[in-house]
Amino acid sequence: MKWSFYKLSLKNRIQILYVLLTFLCISATGLFSYNFAADVIEENSLKLKQTLLNKSVQALDESMRHMIVSPYSMMMSETYGKVMSDVRNENTEHFYQNLSLLQTPFEQLRQVEPAVESALLVTPVGEFYATKDTVISRGRFNLLYQEELKDDSWNVHWVTGHEDTLFQGEKRVVSLILRPLRNTLNNYSLPGVYLMVNYKEDYIRNVIEQNLIDDQIRLFLLKRDGTPVIPTSYPALDEFKDAPFLKNIGDKDQGAFTYANREDEQLINFSALGVSKDWMLVSVQTKGDLLGPMRQIRWLILVIMIVCMVVALMFSSFLSKLLLKPLHKLYNLMLRVENNDLEVRFESKYEDEVGVIGLRFNRMLAQIENLIEEIKISEEEKLKFEIKALQAQINPHFLYNTLNTILWKSESGRSEQVGEMIVSLSLLFRLGLNNGHEITTLRQELDHAEQYMLLQQQCYDNLFTYSLQVPDDPGLLQAPVLKILLQPLVENSILHGFKDMDEPGHIIIEALRAGDSLELRVKDNGRGMDADKLNSQVKQQFEGHSSYALYNIFSRLQLNYGDRASLRFLSVPQVETMVVITIPLH
Structure with a gap:
């Protein structure tokens, strides 16, 4: 039943809830009015019967006093x-x-x-x-x-x-x-x-029964222990001797109370006789008999409820249609947006909740259009930088030197070194292409940089040495990173850092976990750079950049990670120059 209600349309749910609310309000009003009237009738009936019962007791007392006086007269x-x-x-x-x-x-x-x-x-x-x-x-x-x-x-x-x-x-x-x-x-x-x-x-x-108020009321002459003084033409209640019944009477001379037996609630009035305090006259009336005329009121309330429910059902259709008209309009506009029509706009003369939603809907469409345009530009930029990164990888000068070295070593009979270079070159291109995916793993990115350095060592004998410093953390090695981040930095160290150096240079690549981020560090002991200038250019997002490789790396980091990624430079000439890339792990 619960899920069936959820499957109904909003209009049908409004109709059902409206009818239910009408039914509950009318029912509550009817029941309250009925119960209030019944309580008033019951209270007034008990008071009236007590007054009449006292008069009946007075009449019976008078008769019994005369019965006492007559024998005393004889005495x-x-x-x-x-x-x-x-x-x-x-x-x-x-x-x-x-x-x-x-x-x-x-x-x-x-x-x-x-x-x-x-x-x-x-x-x-x-x-x-x-x-x-x-x-x-x-x-x-x-x-x-x-x-x-x-x-x-x-x-x-x-x-x-x-x-x-x-x-x-x-x-x-x-x-x-x-x-x-x-x-x-x-x-x-x-x-x-x-x-x-x-x-x-x-x-x-006869003295007792001639004072009956009406045929719905029964009068009993009882002792205080509930024993009938004389039998009546109708049976006495079994409860007359019950402790709860007698407790309501106690030692009082008169009173009224309601007593529930197995069949119905009974309205009880009692009054003690003056000639014999142990005797009392008790009137009993069934609550159902007293409230018999109220049955007509109940039927009237039921008829009113049915009529009101029918009217509510008819009116609820019109009301729900009127209330849902702006919502239906908004729904139809959403269907058009679903069909890629972003030019639609919601208009309404009402300033209610639906009107506010419509304005938010218009604002959302405008933002979507802007986002689509930004994403389009971003994708174009990402594609452009990715192509340029690949172009940097297959730099004609690098490729010429590599192939020329392979040819020279082949002619020199160094077939083993030729094989190693061919394998490294093959791995370099395979890892760089990465099946067309922009994201690779840290392990593959380190392998890609290492294959590049192996090839450059073969091309430039005794120019540099290198080392990789990576913690024994399998989870960190499988962390996703952008491809071709390290190779351009290594290339800068080889071509610019070690230029005109008398002794071989050394490149260190470090990868470490820094909280929720990954830090990639490329160090060399070359001639250094103007780190402050480059850090300033990073803050200005490389406006008027002079290093294409660094600009390419920074732009790709911004496009993929936003402000969560960073690029920093540190340099002490002839001692240590370091480039630090920080990217989020999650």
């Missing part, structure tokens, strides 16, 4: 007082009489509070209840609630929804257990006396 009756008097006096003789007397308060309790299913008054002298109700067995109350009765800290105790285990019928009830008020019966304490009132579970469920 204030004269009949109840007579029964408690017999209980205090442990008088069991009037049990059935008291049972008959209590039928009226029991009936009045049911009339005042229609939610009452049954009532049971437990005393040390016996249990009292409405005779139309049938108890399962006597003494069952103390057996079932012995743990709760051990706790003396409460006067009112609610028991969560359950099947009635005291009266026959197995009806589901919520039980209220009351201890007598301490200001009753002249403040006498009556241990072992309890009034238990069973309220219909359906009644409390």
Whole structure:
């Protein structure tokens, strides 16, 4: 995919990137707007539900307070007082009489509070209840609630929804257990006396569900440990008893939070009841249900994205064409330059990056034309100097002397020396021609100079001796150098340096590495030269030169190496004269 993208045209890449950028911008804006709206709706929904839930708790508290007040009103009756008097006096003789007397308060309790299913008054002298109700067995109350009765800290105790285990019928009830008020019966304490009132579970469920905010919200009456007080018409969440869920509630009286289960995120509101702090009303709404209307907004955002992408795709073609028009013009000019048309020039009314590139393109073409002209002149100069160097090598005077010497030695019967001279002359020409290449190796250049000196020794007996001083460095001997650099210098030493000398001269050729450069030194003990004048002519690039051989060497060095090469002269007449050539090794 990556390489396929690189193979696309610039126009197509601009179109793709433009569409992608449009898509990303619209997507980011749409998602941000959607998430922001969803968060606002969620926050406002939690606040609204908390307000309504608090009102529902107030209504439920009011109903449950009335359920507590009604039994206490019964305890204030004269009949109840007579029964408690017999209980205090442990008088069991009037049990059935008291049972008959209590039928009226029991009936009045049911009339005042229609939610009452049954009532049971437990005393040390016996249990009292409405005779139309049938108890399962006597003494069952103390057996079932012995743990709760051990706790003396409460006067009112609610028991969560359950099947009635005291009266026959197995009806589901919520039980209220009351201890007598301490200001009753002249403040006498009556241990072992309890009034238990069973309220219909359906009644409390209806009180809860009639306060539902809407059908998407479920209300649960729970204990703080997550146990349902009464079952509802819809299943409770399994997470009600989970530690993370209960941790969000803690010991707070009310609050709201978001809880994620296996299916969806749930929006939870809770509020504790006033009549029983251990009970709380919890509302649950699925986040998906709350944000259901937002689905239309999502589809709207999707439609807008598609429309914008189509418009962006259509507009990107026009935009890329407009932006790339100067670039296409520049491209066409480059094609013409590729076909060797260097007269073209780029023109644009824009001063942007492409316009700057076009100006640089024009400048580059002008420089190319100048360079072509300079290279043409340089090549012509190099060819001219190379031809002249070869002409210097086959100087007619040198060739005449050599051939004349060969003839004379041949007639004198010195066939061995004749053979050596012919071999040297052959090697001299072969190394000088170098298969038509301008560059040779240091080893071949030294061999070329040595063959020339061997021939000159044969032509001029006892005129000079020579020596080659080269370090044992195979890499240095293979270094590339210009051909025919040393021979003209050796020729100057023989023809001019040793002229009119009484004793034989001596030529030394040295080659050594000097850092990243190669130094070639040609020394002789001849009559010398004006070194300062020649060094000055080198600095002025031999303007009005008087030595053709030196000018030829210097010009070839400049043409091939530029300022990286140098030519220097040192001279002490009759002692030592030295020419130093420095050329780069790389």
